[in-house]
Amino acid sequence: MLAQQRQAAILDRVRATGGVRVSELAAEYGVSDMTIRRDLEALADRGLLAKVHGGATTVSPGSAHEPGFAAKSVRQRDEKAAIAARAAALVSPGDAIALSAGTTTAVLAQRLVDVPSLTVVTNSIPVADVFYRAGRPDQTVVLTGGTRTPSDALVGPVAVAAIGTLHLDMLFLGVHGMSERAGYTTPNLMEADVNRALVEAAERLVVLADSTKWGTVGISSIVPLERANVMITDDGLDTTARSLLSETVPELVVVNPQ
Protein backbone atom coordinates (compact mmCIF):
# COMPACT_ATOMS: atom_id res chain seq x y z
CA MET A 1 0.00 0.00 0.00
CA LEU A 2 1.30 3.42 -0.91
CA ALA A 3 2.01 5.93 1.82
CA GLN A 4 -0.37 8.32 0.09
CA GLN A 5 -3.18 5.82 0.09
CA ARG A 6 -2.58 5.02 3.71
CA GLN A 7 -2.86 8.66 4.63
CA ALA A 8 -6.02 9.07 2.60
CA ALA A 9 -7.52 6.04 4.32
CA ILE A 10 -6.59 7.40 7.73
CA LEU A 11 -8.22 10.69 6.91
CA ASP A 12 -11.37 8.89 5.82
CA ARG A 13 -11.54 7.08 9.07
CA VAL A 14 -11.01 10.15 11.16
CA ARG A 15 -13.74 11.95 9.28
CA ALA A 16 -16.13 9.03 9.54
CA THR A 17 -15.65 8.01 13.14
CA GLY A 18 -14.39 11.22 14.70
CA GLY A 19 -11.16 9.76 16.00
CA VAL A 20 -8.49 7.12 15.55
CA ARG A 21 -5.83 5.52 17.68
CA VAL A 22 -2.19 5.16 16.64
CA SER A 23 -1.89 1.58 17.86
CA GLU A 24 -5.05 0.54 16.05
CA LEU A 25 -3.92 2.02 12.74
CA ALA A 26 -0.44 0.52 13.04
CA ALA A 27 -1.90 -2.94 13.52
CA GLU A 28 -4.40 -2.49 10.74
CA TYR A 29 -1.99 -1.32 8.06
CA GLY A 30 0.92 -3.45 9.24
CA VAL A 31 3.35 -0.60 9.80
CA SER A 32 5.11 0.74 12.85
CA ASP A 33 3.69 3.27 15.27
CA MET A 34 6.21 5.82 14.10
CA THR A 35 5.04 5.59 10.54
CA ILE A 36 1.47 6.23 11.60
CA ARG A 37 2.58 9.15 13.75
CA ARG A 38 4.40 10.64 10.81
CA ASP A 39 1.31 10.17 8.65
CA LEU A 40 -0.79 11.93 11.24
CA GLU A 41 1.73 14.71 11.49
CA ALA A 42 1.70 15.22 7.73
CA LEU A 43 -2.10 15.37 7.71
CA ALA A 44 -2.14 17.66 10.73
CA ASP A 45 0.31 20.01 9.03
CA ARG A 46 -2.17 20.38 6.18
CA GLY A 47 -4.89 21.14 8.69
CA LEU A 48 -6.89 18.04 7.81
CA LEU A 49 -6.99 16.56 11.29
CA ALA A 50 -5.84 17.27 14.82
CA LYS A 51 -3.22 15.17 16.52
CA VAL A 52 -3.99 14.28 20.10
CA HIS A 53 -2.30 12.07 22.63
CA GLY A 54 -2.83 8.49 21.49
CA GLY A 55 -4.15 9.26 18.05
CA ALA A 56 -5.97 11.94 16.11
CA THR A 57 -9.40 13.52 15.83
CA THR A 58 -11.30 15.59 13.36
CA VAL A 59 -10.12 19.13 13.21
CA SER A 60 -13.06 19.96 15.55
CA PRO A 61 -16.06 20.77 13.39
CA GLY A 62 -18.92 20.41 15.86
CA SER A 63 -17.02 21.73 18.82
CA ALA A 64 -19.01 24.97 18.77
CA HIS A 65 -22.01 23.56 20.52
CA GLU A 66 -20.38 20.39 21.72
CA PRO A 67 -17.04 20.96 23.36
CA GLY A 68 -14.91 17.89 23.88
CA PHE A 69 -16.82 15.95 21.30
CA ALA A 70 -13.78 14.68 19.44
CA ALA A 71 -11.90 13.60 22.54
CA LYS A 72 -14.96 11.89 23.87
CA SER A 73 -15.49 9.99 20.69
CA VAL A 74 -12.01 8.53 20.98
CA ARG A 75 -12.67 7.42 24.52
CA GLN A 76 -15.91 5.64 23.71
CA ARG A 77 -14.33 4.04 20.69
CA ASP A 78 -14.43 0.47 21.94
CA GLU A 79 -18.02 0.77 23.08
CA LYS A 80 -19.10 2.14 19.74
CA ALA A 81 -17.23 -0.58 17.89
CA ALA A 82 -18.91 -3.29 19.95
CA ILE A 83 -22.32 -1.72 19.51
CA ALA A 84 -21.79 -1.35 15.78
CA ALA A 85 -20.66 -4.96 15.46
CA ARG A 86 -23.82 -6.17 17.16
CA ALA A 87 -25.99 -3.88 15.07
CA ALA A 88 -24.42 -5.10 11.83
CA ALA A 89 -25.64 -8.59 12.67
CA LEU A 90 -29.22 -7.37 12.30
CA VAL A 91 -28.72 -6.51 8.65
CA SER A 92 -29.29 -9.02 5.86
CA PRO A 93 -28.31 -8.84 2.19
CA GLY A 94 -30.85 -6.92 0.14
CA ASP A 95 -32.20 -4.93 3.07
CA ALA A 96 -33.17 -1.30 2.71
CA ILE A 97 -31.96 0.50 5.80
CA ALA A 98 -31.45 4.03 7.06
CA LEU A 99 -28.55 5.37 9.08
CA SER A 100 -28.83 8.60 11.00
CA ALA A 101 -25.89 10.97 11.39
CA GLY A 102 -23.41 10.31 14.17
CA THR A 103 -20.12 8.70 14.98
CA THR A 104 -21.66 5.40 16.03
CA THR A 105 -23.54 5.04 12.77
CA ALA A 106 -20.36 5.90 10.90
CA VAL A 107 -18.60 3.00 12.58
CA LEU A 108 -21.58 0.81 11.73
CA ALA A 109 -21.36 1.90 8.11
CA GLN A 110 -17.84 0.55 7.93
CA ARG A 111 -19.10 -2.84 9.01
CA LEU A 112 -21.85 -2.82 6.40
CA VAL A 113 -19.87 -2.11 3.25
CA ASP A 114 -19.54 -5.83 2.60
CA VAL A 115 -23.25 -6.63 2.80
CA PRO A 116 -24.42 -7.45 -0.72
CA SER A 117 -27.24 -5.55 -2.43
CA LEU A 118 -27.79 -3.20 0.46
CA THR A 119 -29.79 -0.02 0.02
CA VAL A 120 -28.80 2.69 2.45
CA VAL A 121 -30.51 6.01 3.10
CA THR A 122 -28.64 8.51 5.23
CA ASN A 123 -28.50 12.21 5.99
CA SER A 124 -24.83 11.99 6.93
CA ILE A 125 -22.24 12.88 4.34
CA PRO A 126 -19.46 10.93 6.10
CA VAL A 127 -21.64 7.82 6.23
CA ALA A 128 -22.45 8.13 2.54
CA ASP A 129 -18.73 8.55 1.91
CA VAL A 130 -17.94 5.26 3.56
CA PHE A 131 -20.14 3.37 1.13
CA TYR A 132 -19.20 5.49 -1.82
CA ARG A 133 -15.51 4.79 -1.33
CA ALA A 134 -16.16 1.09 -1.11
CA GLY A 135 -17.52 1.45 -4.65
CA ARG A 136 -19.75 -1.61 -4.68
CA PRO A 137 -22.02 -1.46 -7.70
CA ASP A 138 -24.66 -3.67 -6.08
CA GLN A 139 -25.24 -1.26 -3.23
CA THR A 140 -27.38 1.85 -3.50
CA VAL A 141 -26.68 4.84 -1.33
CA VAL A 142 -29.23 7.63 -1.12
CA LEU A 143 -28.35 10.91 0.51
CA THR A 144 -31.25 12.92 1.78
CA GLY A 145 -30.93 16.53 0.75
CA GLY A 146 -30.92 19.55 2.97
CA THR A 147 -28.60 22.07 4.49
CA ARG A 148 -25.44 21.01 6.17
CA THR A 149 -24.84 21.18 9.90
CA PRO A 150 -21.32 21.61 11.27
CA SER A 151 -21.24 17.88 11.91
CA ASP A 152 -21.84 17.11 8.23
CA ALA A 153 -25.44 16.04 8.64
CA LEU A 154 -28.08 17.18 6.18
CA VAL A 155 -31.17 18.71 7.77
CA GLY A 156 -34.15 20.93 7.06
CA PRO A 157 -37.40 20.70 5.14
CA VAL A 158 -35.71 19.36 2.03
CA ALA A 159 -34.32 16.44 3.99
CA VAL A 160 -37.62 15.76 5.73
CA ALA A 161 -39.53 15.86 2.45
CA ALA A 162 -37.08 13.51 0.76
CA ILE A 163 -37.38 11.00 3.57
CA GLY A 164 -41.17 11.21 3.47
CA THR A 165 -41.22 9.53 0.07
CA LEU A 166 -39.18 6.53 1.19
CA HIS A 167 -39.92 3.33 3.11
CA LEU A 168 -37.18 1.42 4.87
CA ASP A 169 -36.92 -1.91 6.65
CA MET A 170 -34.88 -0.61 9.52
CA LEU A 171 -33.45 2.60 10.94
CA PHE A 172 -30.26 2.69 12.94
CA LEU A 173 -30.51 5.81 15.03
CA GLY A 174 -27.52 7.22 16.85
CA VAL A 175 -28.60 9.58 19.61
CA HIS A 176 -26.85 12.21 21.73
CA GLY A 177 -28.80 11.57 24.89
CA MET A 178 -31.54 9.48 26.42
CA SER A 179 -33.56 9.76 29.58
CA GLU A 180 -36.80 8.44 30.97
CA ARG A 181 -38.55 11.77 30.74
CA ALA A 182 -37.20 13.19 27.47
CA GLY A 183 -36.71 9.96 25.54
CA TYR A 184 -34.02 10.06 22.83
CA THR A 185 -32.65 13.55 22.31
CA THR A 186 -30.21 15.54 20.20
CA PRO A 187 -28.76 19.03 20.65
CA ASN A 188 -29.86 20.16 17.20
CA LEU A 189 -33.51 20.99 16.57
CA MET A 190 -33.36 20.49 12.84
CA GLU A 191 -31.62 17.18 13.24
CA ALA A 192 -34.38 16.00 15.54
CA ASP A 193 -36.91 16.77 12.80
CA VAL A 194 -34.98 14.71 10.31
CA ASN A 195 -34.54 11.86 12.74
CA ARG A 196 -38.26 11.84 13.45
CA ALA A 197 -38.93 11.62 9.73
CA LEU A 198 -36.53 8.69 9.51
CA VAL A 199 -38.34 6.96 12.37
CA GLU A 200 -41.63 7.39 10.53
CA ALA A 201 -40.20 5.99 7.33
CA ALA A 202 -38.81 2.84 8.91
CA GLU A 203 -40.52 -0.38 9.89
CA ARG A 204 -38.22 -1.04 12.82
CA LEU A 205 -36.23 1.37 14.97
CA VAL A 206 -32.85 0.28 16.29
CA VAL A 207 -31.29 2.81 18.67
CA LEU A 208 -27.53 2.81 19.12
CA ALA A 209 -26.40 4.51 22.32
CA ASP A 210 -23.38 3.83 24.46
CA SER A 211 -23.95 3.91 28.18
CA THR A 212 -22.62 7.44 28.65
CA LYS A 213 -25.66 8.73 26.80
CA TRP A 214 -27.92 7.81 29.70
CA GLY A 215 -28.95 10.90 31.62
CA THR A 216 -27.79 13.26 28.89
CA VAL A 217 -30.63 15.42 27.62
CA GLY A 218 -30.33 17.38 24.39
CA ILE A 219 -32.56 20.33 23.64
CA SER A 220 -34.76 18.45 21.30
CA SER A 221 -36.62 15.17 21.78
CA ILE A 222 -36.81 12.76 18.88
CA VAL A 223 -39.17 10.04 20.14
CA PRO A 224 -39.91 8.48 23.54
CA LEU A 225 -37.88 5.52 24.75
CA GLU A 226 -40.58 2.95 24.09
CA ARG A 227 -40.72 3.78 20.40
CA ALA A 228 -37.55 1.75 19.81
CA ASN A 229 -37.92 -1.85 18.76
CA VAL A 230 -34.33 -2.65 19.63
CA MET A 231 -31.79 -0.75 21.67
CA ILE A 232 -28.12 -1.64 21.64
CA THR A 233 -25.91 -0.29 24.40
CA ASP A 234 -22.86 -1.36 26.40
CA ASP A 235 -22.49 -2.78 29.89
CA GLY A 236 -21.45 0.51 31.45
CA LEU A 237 -25.10 1.16 32.22
CA ASP A 238 -26.03 1.31 35.91
CA THR A 239 -28.52 -1.20 37.27
CA THR A 240 -31.50 1.09 37.62
CA ALA A 241 -31.12 2.39 34.08
CA ARG A 242 -30.76 -1.11 32.77
CA SER A 243 -33.85 -2.43 34.44
CA LEU A 244 -35.85 0.61 33.40
CA LEU A 245 -34.77 0.22 29.80
CA SER A 246 -35.41 -3.50 29.73
CA GLU A 247 -38.99 -2.82 30.84
CA THR A 248 -39.46 -0.04 28.32
CA VAL A 249 -37.76 -1.27 25.19
CA PRO A 250 -39.00 -4.52 23.63
CA GLU A 251 -35.49 -5.77 22.96
CA LEU A 252 -32.55 -4.48 24.97
CA VAL A 253 -29.13 -5.71 23.83
CA VAL A 254 -26.18 -5.08 26.12
CA VAL A 255 -22.79 -5.67 24.55
CA ASN A 256 -19.48 -6.14 26.26
CA PRO A 257 -16.80 -3.97 24.66
CA GLN A 258 -13.33 -5.40 24.11
Place this chain on the structure above:
Amino acid sequence: MLAQQRQAAILDRVRATGGVRVSELAAEYGVSDMTIRRDLEALADRGLLAKVHGGATTVSPGSAHEPGFAAKSVRQRDEKAAIAARAAALVSPGDAIALSAGTTTAVLAQRLVDVPSLTVVTNSIPVADVFYRAGRPDQTVVLTGGTRTPSDALVGPVAVAAIGTLHLDMLFLGVHGMSERAGYTTPNLMEADVNRALVEAAERLVVLADSTKWGTVGISSIVPLERANVMITDDGLDTTARSLLSETVPELVVVNPQ
Protein backbone atom coordinates in the same frame (compact mmCIF):
# COMPACT_ATOMS: atom_id res chain seq x y z
CA MET B 1 3.26 -3.91 -26.33
CA LEU B 2 3.09 -0.31 -27.42
CA ALA B 3 3.84 2.47 -25.00
CA GLN B 4 0.41 3.88 -25.68
CA GLN B 5 -1.29 0.62 -24.78
CA ARG B 6 0.78 0.31 -21.65
CA GLN B 7 -0.18 3.76 -20.51
CA ALA B 8 -3.83 3.10 -21.16
CA ALA B 9 -3.60 -0.12 -19.17
CA ILE B 10 -1.89 1.68 -16.31
CA LEU B 11 -4.58 4.32 -16.25
CA ASP B 12 -7.28 1.64 -16.16
CA ARG B 13 -5.58 0.03 -13.24
CA VAL B 14 -5.23 3.22 -11.29
CA ARG B 15 -8.89 3.95 -11.84
CA ALA B 16 -9.90 0.43 -10.88
CA THR B 17 -7.76 -0.04 -7.79
CA GLY B 18 -7.17 3.54 -6.70
CA GLY B 19 -3.41 3.23 -6.74
CA VAL B 20 -0.47 1.46 -8.33
CA ARG B 21 3.15 0.86 -7.46
CA VAL B 22 6.05 1.45 -9.85
CA SER B 23 7.79 -1.80 -8.96
CA GLU B 24 4.61 -3.80 -9.44
CA LEU B 25 3.93 -2.34 -12.88
CA ALA B 26 7.53 -2.80 -14.00
CA ALA B 27 7.39 -6.48 -13.13
CA GLU B 28 4.01 -6.96 -14.71
CA TYR B 29 4.77 -5.37 -18.08
CA GLY B 30 8.37 -6.54 -18.18
CA VAL B 31 9.89 -3.09 -18.53
CA SER B 32 12.22 -1.09 -16.35
CA ASP B 33 11.21 1.12 -13.48
CA MET B 34 12.27 4.15 -15.41
CA THR B 35 9.90 3.39 -18.25
CA ILE B 36 7.00 3.11 -15.85
CA ARG B 37 7.98 6.36 -14.20
CA ARG B 38 8.04 8.08 -17.54
CA ASP B 39 4.61 6.65 -18.31
CA LEU B 40 3.27 7.92 -15.02
CA GLU B 41 4.78 11.31 -15.63
CA ALA B 42 3.16 11.56 -19.03
CA LEU B 43 -0.21 10.61 -17.57
CA ALA B 44 0.23 13.00 -14.66
CA ASP B 45 1.04 15.84 -17.05
CA ARG B 46 -2.31 15.30 -18.69
CA GLY B 47 -3.97 15.41 -15.30
CA LEU B 48 -5.15 11.81 -15.51
CA LEU B 49 -3.50 10.58 -12.34
CA ALA B 50 -1.35 11.83 -9.52
CA LYS B 51 2.22 10.70 -9.08
CA VAL B 52 3.18 9.93 -5.52
CA HIS B 53 6.24 8.43 -3.92
CA GLY B 54 6.34 4.79 -4.93
CA GLY B 55 3.68 4.93 -7.60
CA ALA B 56 0.54 6.82 -8.50
CA THR B 57 -3.03 7.30 -7.34
CA THR B 58 -6.24 8.59 -8.83
CA VAL B 59 -6.23 12.30 -9.26
CA SER B 60 -8.80 12.95 -6.56
CA PRO B 61 -9.24 9.98 -4.28
CA GLY B 62 -12.72 10.74 -3.04
CA SER B 63 -14.24 13.91 -1.77
CA ALA B 64 -13.02 17.42 -2.09
CA HIS B 65 -9.45 17.77 -1.09
CA GLU B 66 -8.68 21.06 -2.70
CA PRO B 67 -5.69 20.09 -4.84
CA GLY B 68 -7.38 17.14 -6.49
CA PHE B 69 -10.27 19.13 -7.72
CA ALA B 70 -8.08 21.87 -9.10
CA ALA B 71 -5.99 19.41 -11.06
CA LYS B 72 -9.05 17.71 -12.47
CA SER B 73 -10.38 20.85 -14.02
CA VAL B 74 -7.08 21.68 -15.66
CA ARG B 75 -8.56 21.43 -19.13
CA GLN B 76 -9.73 24.77 -20.41
CA ARG B 77 -8.86 26.23 -17.03
CA ASP B 78 -8.47 29.78 -18.27
CA GLU B 79 -11.68 29.64 -20.26
CA LYS B 80 -13.64 28.30 -17.32
CA ALA B 81 -12.18 30.93 -15.02
CA ALA B 82 -13.15 33.72 -17.37
CA ILE B 83 -16.64 32.33 -17.83
CA ALA B 84 -17.08 31.92 -14.10
CA ALA B 85 -15.90 35.46 -13.44
CA ARG B 86 -18.46 36.84 -15.86
CA ALA B 87 -21.20 34.67 -14.41
CA ALA B 88 -20.42 35.79 -10.87
CA ALA B 89 -21.21 39.34 -11.92
CA LEU B 90 -24.84 38.31 -12.49
CA VAL B 91 -25.32 37.41 -8.83
CA SER B 92 -26.45 39.95 -6.23
CA PRO B 93 -26.41 39.70 -2.44
CA GLY B 94 -29.46 37.90 -1.10
CA ASP B 95 -30.13 35.98 -4.31
CA ALA B 96 -31.34 32.41 -4.27
CA ILE B 97 -29.49 30.55 -6.98
CA ALA B 98 -28.86 27.00 -8.13
CA LEU B 99 -25.61 25.52 -9.38
CA SER B 100 -25.57 22.29 -11.37
CA ALA B 101 -22.75 19.79 -11.04
CA GLY B 102 -19.61 20.34 -13.10
CA THR B 103 -16.15 21.76 -13.06
CA THR B 104 -17.20 25.15 -14.39
CA THR B 105 -19.84 25.60 -11.71
CA ALA B 106 -17.29 24.58 -9.10
CA VAL B 107 -15.04 27.39 -10.25
CA LEU B 108 -18.01 29.73 -10.14
CA ALA B 109 -18.78 28.61 -6.61
CA GLN B 110 -15.35 29.75 -5.53
CA ARG B 111 -16.11 33.22 -6.83
CA LEU B 112 -19.41 33.34 -5.00
CA VAL B 113 -18.32 32.51 -1.47
CA ASP B 114 -17.97 36.22 -0.72
CA VAL B 115 -21.45 37.23 -1.81
CA PRO B 116 -23.44 38.12 1.33
CA SER B 117 -26.67 36.33 2.27
CA LEU B 118 -26.59 34.03 -0.71
CA THR B 119 -28.80 30.95 -0.84
CA VAL B 120 -27.39 28.19 -3.01
CA VAL B 121 -29.05 24.98 -4.12
CA THR B 122 -26.83 22.38 -5.73
CA ASN B 123 -26.68 18.68 -6.47
CA SER B 124 -22.89 18.70 -6.47
CA ILE B 125 -21.07 17.67 -3.34
CA PRO B 126 -17.83 19.46 -4.33
CA VAL B 127 -19.76 22.68 -4.96
CA ALA B 128 -21.45 22.42 -1.58
CA ASP B 129 -18.03 21.79 -0.07
CA VAL B 130 -16.71 25.05 -1.44
CA PHE B 131 -19.33 27.04 0.42
CA TYR B 132 -19.17 24.86 3.46
CA ARG B 133 -15.45 25.42 3.81
CA ALA B 134 -15.92 29.15 3.58
CA GLY B 135 -18.14 28.80 6.63
CA ARG B 136 -20.15 32.00 6.20
CA PRO B 137 -23.11 31.95 8.58
CA ASP B 138 -25.16 34.31 6.40
CA GLN B 139 -25.11 31.94 3.45
CA THR B 140 -27.42 28.95 3.13
CA VAL B 141 -26.37 25.92 1.15
CA VAL B 142 -28.93 23.30 0.27
CA LEU B 143 -27.83 19.97 -1.12
CA THR B 144 -30.43 18.10 -3.11
CA GLY B 145 -30.57 14.48 -2.05
CA GLY B 146 -30.18 11.46 -4.24
CA THR B 147 -27.66 8.84 -5.17
CA ARG B 148 -24.13 9.72 -6.04
CA THR B 149 -22.63 9.52 -9.51
CA PRO B 150 -18.89 8.94 -10.03
CA SER B 151 -18.50 12.67 -10.55
CA ASP B 152 -19.94 13.43 -7.10
CA ALA B 153 -23.27 14.70 -8.34
CA LEU B 154 -26.50 13.68 -6.63
CA VAL B 155 -29.17 12.32 -8.96
CA GLY B 156 -32.33 10.27 -9.02
CA PRO B 157 -35.96 10.65 -7.96
CA VAL B 158 -35.03 11.93 -4.52
CA ALA B 159 -33.04 14.77 -6.05
CA VAL B 160 -35.75 15.62 -8.55
CA ALA B 161 -38.43 15.64 -5.83
CA ALA B 162 -36.34 17.84 -3.56
CA ILE B 163 -35.81 20.35 -6.32
CA GLY B 164 -39.51 20.35 -7.17
CA THR B 165 -40.33 22.03 -3.87
CA LEU B 166 -37.94 24.92 -4.41
CA HIS B 167 -38.02 28.14 -6.40
CA LEU B 168 -34.83 29.91 -7.41
CA ASP B 169 -33.96 33.21 -9.02
CA MET B 170 -31.33 31.82 -11.29
CA LEU B 171 -29.75 28.54 -12.37
CA PHE B 172 -26.18 28.30 -13.50
CA LEU B 173 -26.03 25.20 -15.64
CA GLY B 174 -22.75 23.63 -16.67
CA VAL B 175 -23.21 21.33 -19.65
CA HIS B 176 -21.14 18.62 -21.30
CA GLY B 177 -22.18 19.35 -24.83
CA MET B 178 -24.34 21.58 -26.98
CA SER B 179 -25.51 21.43 -30.54
CA GLU B 180 -28.24 22.91 -32.69
CA ARG B 181 -30.15 19.67 -32.94
CA ALA B 182 -29.74 18.17 -29.46
CA GLY B 183 -29.59 21.37 -27.42
CA TYR B 184 -27.68 21.12 -24.14
CA THR B 185 -26.66 17.57 -23.33
CA THR B 186 -24.94 15.45 -20.70
CA PRO B 187 -23.59 11.89 -20.83
CA ASN B 188 -25.58 10.81 -17.77
CA LEU B 189 -29.32 10.20 -18.11
CA MET B 190 -30.10 10.67 -14.44
CA GLU B 191 -28.12 13.87 -14.34
CA ALA B 192 -30.15 15.21 -17.23
CA ASP B 193 -33.33 14.58 -15.24
CA VAL B 194 -31.99 16.53 -12.30
CA ASN B 195 -30.81 19.35 -14.51
CA ARG B 196 -34.21 19.56 -16.12
CA ALA B 197 -35.80 19.83 -12.69
CA LEU B 198 -33.38 22.62 -11.84
CA VAL B 199 -34.32 24.44 -15.04
CA GLU B 200 -38.02 24.17 -14.08
CA ALA B 201 -37.35 25.51 -10.60
CA ALA B 202 -35.45 28.57 -11.73
CA GLU B 203 -36.71 31.88 -13.07
CA ARG B 204 -33.72 32.42 -15.34
CA LEU B 205 -31.37 29.93 -16.95
CA VAL B 206 -27.71 30.84 -17.37
CA VAL B 207 -25.75 28.24 -19.32
CA LEU B 208 -21.98 28.04 -18.82
CA ALA B 209 -20.18 26.31 -21.67
CA ASP B 210 -16.68 26.81 -22.96
CA SER B 211 -16.31 26.79 -26.73
CA THR B 212 -15.06 23.19 -26.88
CA LYS B 213 -18.54 22.04 -25.89
CA TRP B 214 -19.94 23.09 -29.23
CA GLY B 215 -20.61 20.05 -31.39
CA THR B 216 -20.29 17.63 -28.50
CA VAL B 217 -23.46 15.61 -27.99
CA GLY B 218 -24.06 13.63 -24.82
CA ILE B 219 -26.57 10.79 -24.69
CA SER B 220 -29.19 12.80 -22.94
CA SER B 221 -30.70 16.16 -23.83
CA ILE B 222 -31.51 18.58 -21.03
CA VAL B 223 -33.32 21.40 -22.79
CA PRO B 224 -33.13 23.00 -26.26
CA LEU B 225 -30.70 25.84 -26.88
CA GLU B 226 -33.37 28.56 -26.89
CA ARG B 227 -34.46 27.73 -23.36
CA ALA B 228 -31.44 29.59 -21.97
CA ASN B 229 -31.89 33.21 -20.98
CA VAL B 230 -28.18 33.83 -20.94
CA MET B 231 -25.30 31.82 -22.29
CA ILE B 232 -21.71 32.54 -21.35
CA THR B 233 -18.94 31.08 -23.48
CA ASP B 234 -15.45 31.99 -24.65
CA ASP B 235 -14.15 33.41 -27.93
CA GLY B 236 -12.92 30.04 -29.22
CA LEU B 237 -16.28 29.59 -30.90
CA ASP B 238 -16.26 29.53 -34.69
CA THR B 239 -18.21 32.16 -36.60
CA THR B 240 -21.12 30.02 -37.71
CA ALA B 241 -21.70 28.69 -34.20
CA ARG B 242 -21.50 32.16 -32.79
CA SER B 243 -24.03 33.64 -35.18
CA LEU B 244 -26.35 30.69 -34.69
CA LEU B 245 -26.20 31.02 -30.92
CA SER B 246 -26.66 34.77 -30.96
CA GLU B 247 -29.87 34.27 -32.94
CA THR B 248 -31.11 31.50 -30.65
CA VAL B 249 -30.17 32.65 -27.18
CA PRO B 250 -31.61 35.97 -25.93
CA GLU B 251 -28.32 37.02 -24.39
CA LEU B 252 -25.04 35.61 -25.62
CA VAL B 253 -21.96 36.66 -23.66
CA VAL B 254 -18.56 35.89 -25.15
CA VAL B 255 -15.65 36.33 -22.78
CA ASN B 256 -12.00 36.67 -23.65
CA PRO B 257 -9.86 34.43 -21.45
CA GLN B 258 -6.77 36.60 -21.07
Place this chain on the structure above:
DNA sequence: ACTAATTCGAACACACTTGAACAGTACCGT
Protein backbone atom coordinates in the same frame (compact mmCIF):
# COMPACT_ATOMS: atom_id res chain seq x y z
C1' DA C 1 19.64 2.53 -47.16
C1' DC C 2 20.78 6.33 -44.47
C1' DT C 3 19.67 9.66 -41.07
C1' DA C 4 16.85 11.62 -37.48
C1' DA C 5 13.83 10.96 -33.83
C1' DT C 6 11.94 8.37 -30.36
C1' DT C 7 11.88 4.96 -26.85
C1' DC C 8 14.00 2.31 -23.59
C1' DG C 9 17.33 0.50 -20.06
C1' DA C 10 21.50 1.03 -17.04
C1' DA C 11 24.06 3.59 -13.82
C1' DC C 12 24.63 7.00 -10.78
C1' DA C 13 23.98 10.38 -6.96
C1' DC C 14 20.47 11.92 -4.25
C1' DA C 15 15.99 12.11 -1.62
C1' DC C 16 12.42 9.90 0.76
C1' DT C 17 10.34 6.44 3.77
C1' DT C 18 10.53 3.32 7.31
C1' DG C 19 11.55 0.93 11.71
C1' DA C 20 14.37 0.54 15.90
C1' DA C 21 16.26 2.51 19.89
C1' DC C 22 16.15 5.82 23.27
C1' DA C 23 15.22 9.57 26.42
C1' DG C 24 11.69 12.44 27.63
C1' DT C 25 6.62 13.36 28.51
C1' DA C 26 1.69 12.73 29.39
C1' DC C 27 -1.84 10.07 31.49
C1' DC C 28 -3.82 7.25 35.20
C1' DG C 29 -4.59 5.01 39.48
C1' DT C 30 -3.05 4.75 44.19
Place this chain on the structure above:
DNA sequence: ACGGTACTGTTCAAGTGTGTTCGAATTAGT
Protein backbone atom coordinates in the same frame (compact mmCIF):
# COMPACT_ATOMS: atom_id res chain seq x y z
C1' DA D 1 2.46 13.45 45.37
C1' DC D 2 4.01 9.35 43.44
C1' DG D 3 5.15 5.60 40.34
C1' DG D 4 3.88 2.67 36.54
C1' DT D 5 2.42 2.53 31.97
C1' DA D 6 1.76 4.11 27.65
C1' DC D 7 2.75 7.50 24.29
C1' DT D 8 5.91 10.96 22.10
C1' DG D 9 9.61 12.92 19.28
C1' DT D 10 14.53 12.60 17.92
C1' DT D 11 18.14 10.32 15.89
C1' DC D 12 20.20 7.01 13.05
C1' DA D 13 20.78 3.29 9.67
C1' DA D 14 18.88 0.53 6.06
C1' DG D 15 16.16 0.01 2.32
C1' DT D 16 13.47 2.06 -1.59
C1' DG D 17 12.34 5.12 -4.78
C1' DT D 18 13.77 9.27 -7.80
C1' DG D 19 15.50 12.05 -11.64
C1' DT D 20 19.41 12.83 -14.75
C1' DT D 21 22.48 11.44 -18.03
C1' DC D 22 24.09 8.54 -21.28
C1' DG D 23 24.22 4.95 -24.78
C1' DA D 24 21.75 1.24 -27.30
C1' DA D 25 17.84 -0.23 -29.81
C1' DT D 26 13.89 0.57 -32.36
C1' DT D 27 11.05 3.23 -35.42
C1' DA D 28 9.96 6.77 -38.89
C1' DG D 29 11.02 9.70 -42.67
C1' DT D 30 13.40 10.79 -46.92
